[in-house]
Amino acid sequence: MLGGYFENNLSAESDRWILWFPVAMGVGIAGYFSLPGEPPFWVGPVALIVCAVLAFRLRDRVLPFVAVVFLLGAALGFSAAQVRTKAVSSPVLDRAYGPVIVSGRVLSVELLGKVHRVVLDRVQIPALAPRDTPERVRIRLNARGRSAQSDAGGKNNLVIAPGVWIDVLAVLRPPSPPVAPGAFDFQRRAYFQRLGAVGYGLGPARLYPPRDETFSFAFFAAVERLRQRISQTVIAHMGTDSGAMGAALMTGERGSIAPEVLTAMRDSGLAHLLAISGLHVGLVAGLLFSAIRLILVMIPALSLHHDVKKWAAFPALGGAFFYALLSGGAVPTQRALVMVTLVFCAIVFDRRALSLRTIAWAGFIILLIEPESLLGASFQMSFAAVVGLISFYEAANERLRHHPSPAWGFLGRVGGFFLVVAMTTVVAGLLTAPLAVFHFNRIADYGVAANVLAVPLTAFWVMPWAIAAFVLMPFGAEQVALAPMGWGIDAIIAVAREVASWPGAVHLMAALPMVSLAALTLGGLWLALWRTRWRWLAAGPIGAALVLAMTARPPDVLIDGSAHLLGIRDTNGRFYFSNLRARRFVRQSWLRRAAMTKMDVRRWDDAKSRAEDRAVKPPPISCDALGCLYTHSGWRLSVATDPMALDEDCRNADVVVSLEGTPKDCAAALVIDRSDLRRAGTHALWITPQGVRVETVNGARGDRPWVLRRGDVGR
Incomplete structure (x- = not known):
């Protein structure tokens, strides 16, 4: 009976089956990355062949056929992830090196105020053999480079730019592991970017x-240099704040934006305007298409005898490609470019321009080429917003088709436009909120108010002037367009600052468990991709996801893998740390994931803070010169900061944490020492009356190519 129900509904929506194929690929990719160990390389291709044969043999039976094709998509995603992992494999440092001379060719440059952050390839490090030398390294340069030509009497005419070779005295270290189980995995991202080391320079680079440039590298290096020059030109003409934001909108270069402006944009819900995505690429392509079509229509010899709409599609698409290339090609930009390409192809071939099938094709292409992008916030939030919005407006248009709206005057149409912007913001905000909580632990509560003002300003004022500036730059007349563009950006920043200053502008939330996000994703896709009533079955996984999210709680104890920081979260809303100087980034990340702020921070041996806390409610932690004792749910956890305390702690405590070694005969139920931290990474402990649950960073990640288990991986 249940099989018949599913088969009938699947048959009724056969035109939507194709939408689930990239979803199946995503399931296969997620399955690959969740494995505790690297599978044999033949697993994916064999599964792919078996599923293809089964799909062919079951093609006349609806339910089995759909199930096997879904498995086929999962096998394809799994295989793509295997191939990609193998293709990008390259050496990674196993420990810190330096100071050491590092030589290489500049591959890309990111401007962070007055600092350059460069990625080098063709790296040479004297202390390492070629087979152990990372393929790429990322170095932060705090001083201007010095041209080696000047030593021979030449002019110092070189600047740090792609294609330039450099020597720099630097300190290098391996990419950092996650700060806690389930947190962002920079080691994995670095692996797929072929980054084998990160570090900082000491003094100026030579x-x-x-030299020895291939055509492809020379081309992309020229694009990077152009991107750099445009960013510098925009900042020079507009000023610091508006210029940095203008550079972000035109070239995707966000490193020069002041932290205060970034915070205001984030807290007001306008941070999406800084990431070049569908809004920006769509606006550039749409404005170019409209302008070129208008020019062609004004030429009777062309407009009366040819379909100028199709003619206008080609230069508009070229402009979109140029803009995407200039902006750095992040995942949202790739998705938008694929969609724009498909939209203009549909215009040329007289097909429907924008639909969920367009999104499905974009997802298929990106996941096939870069399967690891599935795990990133940009991919997830970009596709969640676009899929949800198209599904929502498909349903709204269907309803309007049966209930036509009355004709409105000019003011009504203006009001309708702002209503659509508000509805779009609400829908996109609801769809991306769980992802924002999972990745960033925050929600901007007044995003609708900010977007209703900022999005029209971006679409109808800022971006048209940005296109005009691109056109005028070859003639040196870009100031004509950059000045009014700057006025619009100043207005957007003013809106962001105003909304961010409202009480309760940001709501902090603790990190969501992965299983909750997975259930919410499944329910959301079920609701968005089907059209008939069985779409409401999505209420089951969505409800389960909300229950899991509400019952989850942050860990009670966190012990950093470097053994330099330990944090204890008590039931009084305070977070006690072993110190407030070392490992600042780790400490801030733990606070953010627990939905806490610096106002909740205490140093556990700070007598003044402890006296203030005791006046409210006695803290469950006590410290002396040898260490600290923490009591929770009847369990006693001892932190030994001096080896002299270990004998007593092993006799009296249930859990012993030592930042050094521990005796082999320690009688505590659970012992964590420096060797455990070095092997398994950061430990997280949840303490309940029933027992102590422990999760570790490397235990959650397994034995994978990007997981480093030895060496100094400190941040």
Whole structure:
């Protein structure tokens, strides 16, 4: 009976089956990355062949056929992830090195105020053999480079730019592991970017002119240099705040935006305007298409005898490609470019321009080429917003088709436009809120108010002037367009600052468990991709996801893998740390994931703070010169900061944490020492009356190519 129900509904929506294929690929990719160990390389291809044969043999039976094709998509995603992991494999440092001379070719440059953060390839490190040398390294340069030519009497005419070769005295270390189980995995991202080390330079770098360039590298290096020049030009003409934001909108270069402006944009719900995505690429392509079509229509010899709409599609698409290339090609930009390409192809071939099938094709292409992008916030939030919005407006248009709206005057149409912007913001906000909580632990409560003002300003004022600035730059007349563009950006920043200053503008939330996000994703896709009533079955997984999210709680104890920081979260809303100087980034990340702020921070041996806390409610932690004792749910946890305390702690405590070694005969139920931290990474402990649950960073990640288990991986 249940099989018949599913088969009938699947038959009724056969035109929507194709939408689930990239979802199946995502399931296969997620399955690959969740494995505790690297599978044999033949697993994916064999599964792919078996599923293809089964799909062919079951093609006349609806339910089995759909199930096997879904498995086929999962096998394809799994195989793509295997191939990609193998293709990007390259050496990674196993410990810190330096100071050491690092030589290489500049691959990309990111401007962070007055600081350059460069990625080098063709790396040479004297202390390492070629087979152990990372393929790429990322170095932060705090001083201007010095041209090596000047030593021979030449002019110092080189600047840090793609294609330039450099020597720099630097300190290098391996990419950092996650700060806690389930947190962002920079080691995995670095692995797929072929980054084998990160670090910082000591003193100025020596610069050498480009040499031995292939055509493809020379082309992309030229694009990067153009991107750099445009960013510098925009900042020079507009000023610091508006210029930095203008550079972000035109080239995707966000490193120069002041932290205060970034915070205001984030807290007001306008941070999406800084990431070049569908809004920006769509606006550039749409404005170019409209302008070129208008020009062609004004030429009777063309407009009366040719379909100028199709003619306008080609240069508009070229402009979109140029803009995407100039902006750095992040995942949202790739998705938007694929969609724009498909939209203009549909215009040329007289097909429907924008639909969920367009999104499905975009997802298929990106997941096939870069399967690891599935795990990133940009991919997830970009596709969640676009899929949800198209599904919502498909349903709204269907309803309007049966209930036509009355004709409105000019003011009504203006009001309708702002209503659509508000509805779009609400829908996109609801769809991306769980992802924002999972990745960033925050929600901007007044995003609708900010977006209703900022989005029209971006679409109808800022971006048209940005296109005009691109056109005028070859003639040196870009100031004509950059000045009014700057006025619009100043207005957007003013809106962001105003909304961010409202009480309760940001709501902090603790990190969601992965299983909750997975259930919510499944329910959301079920609701968005089907059209008939069985779409409401999505209420089951969505409800389960909300229950899991509400019952989850942050860990009670966190012990950093470097053994330099330990944090205890008590039931009084305070977070006690072993110190407030070392490992600042780790400490801030733990606070954010627990939905806490610096106002909740205490140093556990700070007598003044402890006296203030005791006046409210006695803290469950006590410290002396040898260590600290924490009591929770009847369990006693001892932190030994001096080896002299270990004998007593092993006799009296249930859990012993030592930042050094521990005796082999320690009688505590659970012992965590420096060797455990180095092997398994950061430990998280949940303490309940029933027992102590322990999760570790490396235990959650398994034995994978990007997981480093030895060496100094400190941040």
